[in-house]
Amino acid sequence: MSVRKRKWKNAKGVELEAWVVDYSDQHGKRRHKTFAKKKDADAYAAKTHTQVLDGTHVAEAASKTVKEAGELWIKSCTAAKLERSTLDQYSQHLNLHIVPYIGREKLSRVTVPFVRAFLDRLREGDESLPMDDGTRKPRSDAMVRNVKVSLGAILSDAQQRGLIVRNAVKELGRSRATQANAEARHEKRVGVGVDIPTTAEVKAMLKAAVGRNRVFLMTAVFTGMRSSELRGLRWEDVDLQKAEITVRQRADAYYQIGSPKSKAGRRTIPLVSDLVKTLREWKLACPNGKLGLVFPTGPGKVEGHSNIIKRWYTPVQIAASVTVQTGEVDDKGKPTVAAKYPGLHALRHFYASWCINSKEDGGLGLSPKVVQHRLGHSTIQMTLDVYGHLFPSGDNNDVMDKAASALLV
Template sequence: MVDYYAQTGRRHVKSFAKKKDAVAFEAKTRIEVNGKVHVADSETVTVAEAGKLWLESCDGLERSTVAQYTQHLNLHIAPFIGKKKLTEITIPAVRAFLDTLKAEGRSAAMVRAVRVSLGSMLSDAQEQGLIATNAVKDMGRKKGRTKAAARHKEQIQVGVDIPTPAEVKAMLAAAAGKPRVFIMTAVLTGMRASELRGLRWVDVNLSKAEVTVRQRADAYHEIGSPKSAKGRRKIPLPANLVAALKEWQKECPSGELGLVFPSGTGNIEFHANITKRWYHPPQIAAGVSVNTGELDKDGKPVVAPKYSGLHALRHFYASWLINRPEDGGLGLPPKVVQDRMGHSSIQMTLDVYSHLFPKGDDASTMDDAASALLG
């Protein structure tokens, strides 16, 4: 048994099955008491209770973010460690929890996301004085394992993750009306799908050939601010896109929100409708597709769009900004690419697209430089 007084002056007694555990607890507690950060078991709450407090403190965050946190708590955290006291959430306990999630069939991406949510919840509990340390933060990242995983992670590739110029041309040739203008706007502005869904005509200056990103529409059809401060930006428009938008403006359904790409009733269009009705059909019609390996009722192969997500069009825009003019691009420097994409940092731009930037050491350039050096 460990009999001690906390920094509050209150006496506490804690029993252990093994002496070595009691000794370890006493040593740790003495340091925490001296640092005035110790939290006794009787003064803390369970993980499930801390989770409820954490969600209550999430006021002001987007509904989709809060919904994701709630899902992580209710489906992944509470069922396994919800009854544990916060003081029991040590580094070994966190490791065991994450291993359990993997064993229960959670994907690697889900385990990472739940770990982030657990760390956020423990930080909130730490601020409320319910726990002395955050085991998730103390756990840190295993650098060796992170580097090993990074070695196997392939960079985004043209023709795999990024449509080729020929594929974009084919898509546009197969599209008409609103879908064509939408795809054209996506590939020539690089706007996020949420930004395109929330784009208003008042933010499109056709005379100056530029669009100003001021808002976006979230998954719950609510208009909100861009993803980050850098998300507020101006994007120049090519002349052919300006002409297409002028023609579309004459046919665009009107609504109170004044959206550029609304539903037929003038409201915010569902993301799924844009993907399935505007984006996928032109790909399949243009042959930008893949064989699913299945057969339809007539015995013919079933094909699916090669690029399922709209983010591929945003990737294309980034590659178009980066590619050299002789390769059909603009050849812009990384900082300008960051501004046009609305990335929160240049590091994000380089992490995703650095391999696409010209290296400047192709054979002819390198030979000329070597000749100048060596005379």
């Protein structure tokens, strides 16, 4: 490896000079790179020499573009048999948010400052882009975070293929740990009456629900199952004798039956006697189908998530007056209302709080580990991050006064 000065004259006869790094990479191929300053050439030579010895060097001329690396990543995800909805989300991140901004850039140029600048452009939008299909517009903070994760995954895949040496997104994450902690201080915890229906609201909804709607609502409230798990629930996974449901599958957004979200998603949930009785009665009236589902469509197929919201969940909330003002009026001038909890996940939140609340407060008083299992969370940290503030603190005044008295005697 050598660093040499090169001099030449341009068309106007002006003498120019540059510094050229000549070297052979780990594959024995001759490479060179030109710099305006000797110190930059020396720094590159030193770094490249180490990379060649380690067998990790990737010449800029041989570097793939971010778009090419992203396409390889999508192929890897497809080969890993990720869910269709997940693949679609990853493809959207790549094609709608990454490629329009940095798709033509070489991977060798993707450094920490480069990634930081890209995320800033994404957050602020860029009117200079040639496209006019929405890609110029500013992205939300949530979308920027999601795209950053996907870009990091693209770089990790490229790193494993030997296309790059370092993952700039991971390095950026380490350098911004303090900022992330600061941002976490402003994150809102799930709250009763905001994200979690109150006991009175759930009672009102159960009272207003009839027929299939009531069976579905009771199952969601007393099992905490995800919407996809409820849509994919089979009668063969419901043991009415043992009073338990075993989650073995789920239905995705494309009506396809597949495995639960994670290994922890496979779990057994005990049932209250009232739900067992209700399910036993519903089984006699439930539409039959090859899939043997508990909550199917009329022909026995997988029910759509949007249909459940529109036909089952929202009407029950309206009937139970679990609503919020929309700020609009109808044709008679009366204020209109909407369902207070638009998503079914609110019922899962309620089940978690019911499991956590003390028996004195009408709950089950279960430990964090048991709650984790009931919800099918992959880690206890996930359970505590979302619901940790709902668990009893254990430091009531009587206990503290007694402990203090022991020290002051």
